[in-house]
Amino acid sequence: MRALRVYATESSTCDPPPRLRCASHGETPWLGHLVCSVCNRTWQTLAPAAPRYALADCACGERLLPDLADHARNFTARPICGSCFYVAGA
Ligand SMILES: [Zn+2]
Numbered sequence: 001m002r003a004l005r006v007y008a009t010e011s012s013t014c015d016p017p018p019r020l021r022c023a024s025h026g027e028t029p030w031l032g033h034l035v036c037s038v039c040n041r042t043w044q045t046l047a048p049a050a051p052r053y054a055l056a057d058c059a060c061g062e063r064l065l066p067d068l069a070d071h072a073r074n075f076t077a078r079p080i081c082g083s084c085f086y087v088a089g090a
């Protein structure tokens with residue numbers, strides 16, 4: 001039983017992040033960075049205290065994030081790679 005529990009813990013923490021293919025930077029792990037497909041503002045979902053933390057609505061007024069209660073609702077966020085996020089914010 002103990003061995004099983006250790007294995008389950010390890011497998012969940014070792015899951016690789018989702019991958020995304022960036023036109024500029026090739027295939028990279030997706031670390032939670034987003035871009036609004038309407039206004040091209042960039043956002044991050046990692047740290048609420050850090051700048052450009054993604055809220056439900058983008059600064060342009062469009063719905064940025066998926067609505068968990070309404071999956072049919074449109075949203076503008078698209079994943080971008082971490083390098084693109086920092087370039088856009090520089
Ligand atoms: Zn926007």
Ligand SMILES: [Zn+2]
Nearest residue numbers: 022025081084
């Ligand atoms: Zn990139």
